[in-house]
Amino acid sequence: MTHPNITNGWFKETETLWPGQAMTLQVTEILHQEKSKFQDVLVFQSANHGNVLVLDGVIQATERDEFAYQEMIAHLPLNAHPNPRKVLVIGGGDGGVLREIVKHDCVEEVTLVEIDEAVVKAAKKFLPAMAVGFQHPKVKLHIGDGFEYLKNNESSYDVIITDSSDPVGPAESLFGETFYGLMRKALLPEGIICTQGECPWLHLSIIKDVLEHSRKVFPVVDYAWASVPTYPCGMMGFVLCCNTPGRNMRVPTRRFPPAFEAGGKLRYYNADVHQAAFVLPQFAKAALAL
Amino acid sequence: MTHPNITNGWFKETETLWPGQAMTLQVTEILHQEKSKFQDVLVFQSANHGNVLVLDGVIQATERDEFAYQEMIAHLPLNAHPNPRKVLVIGGGDGGVLREIVKHDCVEEVTLVEIDEAVVKAAKKFLPAMAVGFQHPKVKLHIGDGFEYLKNNESSYDVIITDSSDPVGPAESLFGETFYGLMRKALLPEGIICTQGECPWLHLSIIKDVLEHSRKVFPVVDYAWASVPTYPCGMMGFVLCCNTPGRNMRVPTRRFPPAFEAGGKLRYYNADVHQAAFVLPQFAKAALAL
Numbered sequence: 336m337t338h339p340n341i342t343n344g345w346f347k348e349t350e351t352l353w354p355g356q357a358m359t360l361q362v363t364e365i366l367h368q369e370k371s372k373f374q375d376v377l378v379f380q381s382a383n384h385g386n387v388l389v390l391d392g393v394i395q396a397t398e399r400d401e402f403a404y405q406e407m408i409a410h411l412p413l414n415a416h417p418n419p420r421k422v423l424v425i426g427g428g429d430g431g432v433l434r435e436i437v438k439h440d441c442v443e444e445v446t447l448v449e450i451d452e453a454v455v456k457a458a459k460k461f462l463p464a465m466a467v468g469f470q471h472p473k474v475k476l477h478i479g480d481g482f483e484y485l486k487n488n489e490s491s492y493d494v495i496i497t498d499s500s501d502p503v504g505p506a507e508s509l510f511g512e513t514f515y516g517l518m519r520k521a522l523l524p525e526g527i528i529c530t531q532g533e534c535p536w537l538h539l540s541i542i543k544d545v546l547e548h549s550r551k552v553f554p555v556v557d558y559a560w561a562s563v564p565t566y567p568c569g570m571m572g573f574v575l576c577c578n579t580p581g582r583n584m585r586v587p588t589r590r591f592p593p594a595f596e597a598g599g600k601l602r603y604y605n606a607d608v609h610q611a612a613f614v615l616p617q618f619a620k621a622a623l624a625l
Numbered sequence: 626m627t628h629p630n631i632t633n634g635w636f637k638e639t640e641t642l643w644p645g646q647a648m649t650l651q652v653t654e655i656l657h658q659e660k661s662k663f664q665d666v667l668v669f670q671s672a673n674h675g676n677v678l679v680l681d682g683v684i685q686a687t688e689r690d691e692f693a694y695q696e697m698i699a700h701l702p703l704n705a706h707p708n709p710r711k712v713l714v715i716g717g718g719d720g721g722v723l724r725e726i727v728k729h730d731c732v733e734e735v736t737l738v739e740i741d742e743a744v745v746k747a748a749k750k751f752l753p754a755m756a757v758g759f760q761h762p763k764v765k766l767h768i769g770d771g772f773e774y775l776k777n778n779e780s781s782y783d784v785i786i787t788d789s790s791d792p793v794g795p796a797e798s799l800f801g802e803t804f805y806g807l808m809r810k811a812l813l814p815e816g817i818i819c820t821q822g823e824c825p826w827l828h829l830s831i832i833k834d835v836l837e838h839s840r841k842v843f844p845v846v847d848y849a850w851a852s853v854p855t856y857p858c859g860m861m862g863f864v865l866c867c868n869t870p871g872r873n874m875r876v877p878t879r880r881f882p883p884a885f886e887a888g889g890k891l892r893y894y895n896a897d898v899h900q901a902a903f904v905l906p907q908f909a910k911a912a913l914a915l
Binding site (some may be wrong): 357618 | 645855
């Protein structure tokens with residue numbers, strides 16, 4: 336197999352959204368490649384980062400560092416919520432976010448809505464440590480459009496997590512005001528949403544727009560970030576919005592027992608990391624008025 | 626001009642210390658290249674990151690994101706110290722750390738000891754926003770070996786900052802126990818040191834070694850980090866050690882006035898960032914016993 340992003344044994348990320356810079360990873364073997372109905376799906380085995388999932392030329396997850404992103408996008412909203420029982424994931428077809436959500440015993444049901452079944456199939460075959468999330472008895476998988484799903488499920492969820500790719504291609508509409516309005520309607524009282532929030536080093540203006548329209552829809556809006564080496568600039572942000580006026584999502588409402596935190600089942604997140612994640616570099620704090 | 630790290634208009638970082646991954650930056654023009662007495666010195670103009678300084682194939686600073694590193698390695702130790710008046714910088718030949726240090730009015734004198742004059746000359750010519758640090762009347766430049774300099778300057782400094790390259794090549798000895806012992810002796814009572822501390826995603830065992838031998842030399846040892854996109858994995862750590870038993874360097878002893886913090890002269894650091902920088906991802910916290 337060959338792929339346009341792979342030359343001389345190295346994968347080079349498509350740079351459209353971050354001109355002039357590109358992460359490269361050494362490739363051992365191309366495991367899977369297809370043009371799905373929605374996007375270019377590539378999985379390769381890398382020399383030092385385990386198997387790597389790439390959509391439309393952009394790294395989505397490597398087995399080496401995916402835990403940072405998955406833990407943060409799941410545990411930030413879930414531990415900010417007093418008692419999350421019903422959770423919806425939009426996107427997240429690799430299953431890694433599911434794996435994290437079911438670490439919360441109080442969660443009774445998780446539904447994942449992924450538009451592209453090809454991603455789920457590729458993950459189940461080549462990213463078993465992430466796709467393990469699909470095997471949990473609390474998890475339901477729905478292949479379909481997140482927009483449509485939200486319209487048909489008002490007042491249904493305590494937490495909604497949008498684990499999407501970037502705002503070009505199939506995920507573009509997931510960054511718009513309409514989508515945030517639909518998420519708000521699908522929440523139960525005290526509900527919280529958490530979405531992939533791009534990177535302040537690269538996309539301050541996109542993030543500003545998202546925060547601005549979120550503030551029209553939700554009474555509480557905040558922004559956190561994590562270090563994820565194989566995402567552009569090594570930083571990934573998260574937009575968090577809450578249905579409850581006055582709720583401070585920066586301090587966890589619930590926390591994992593310290594023995595659980597230190598027991599190896601969490602590799603990035605802990606209660607201190609939760610709080611520190613909301614502290615932004617000065618340039619981002621100023622630009623985002625946070 | 627040509628350079629072995631530049632092909633088809635893109636610079637690709639040498640991957641010796643982080644096998645299987647390499648940052649690439651688009652090059653507009655090679656501005657300077659030489660084999661100095663100590664290392665390969667390259668400066669290029671990039672498409673989107675301003676001018677870039679590279680030593681032995683490894684990115685040292687880009688004009689786009691250097692402020693994150695320079696602010697943190699300077700302000701963490703300086704604001705942890707109650708009254709820093711005399712400061713020593715070892716390495717840091719681009720001048721950026723000097724630019725940050727002189728933002729503290731209490732500092733009376735800064736000496737920078739750089740082993741490779743070629744770096745200083747290249748910075749003065751091609752990185753003026755960093756080299757501006759050399760122009761300040763409080764700053765003295767000494768071209769020479771940091772080891773030798775420390776031996777001849779016992780009990781002289783409130784803060785010592787080691788802004789070195791990685792522990793291969795000319796900076797290797799700067800990561801050893803002997804060097805930490807010499808820094809300790811060169812400190813005044815209440816003195817603090819801060820050194821470039823590599824990246825927990827890549828070099829936990831190097832960091833463990835450095836912290837272990839630091840603890841033999843200093844009563845207080847700690848570790849912080851910052852997001853710096855063009856360093857490997859986008860994260861850079863800092864080792865901080867203090868002469869004063871019981872001092873908590875995580876909370877700033879002094880802070881910039883809020884108007885200064887928000888006034889545009891700081892782009893990464895603020896007092897909240899100072900505290901959050903010491904919160905490590907769980908895997909690093911566990912491995913480093915912090």
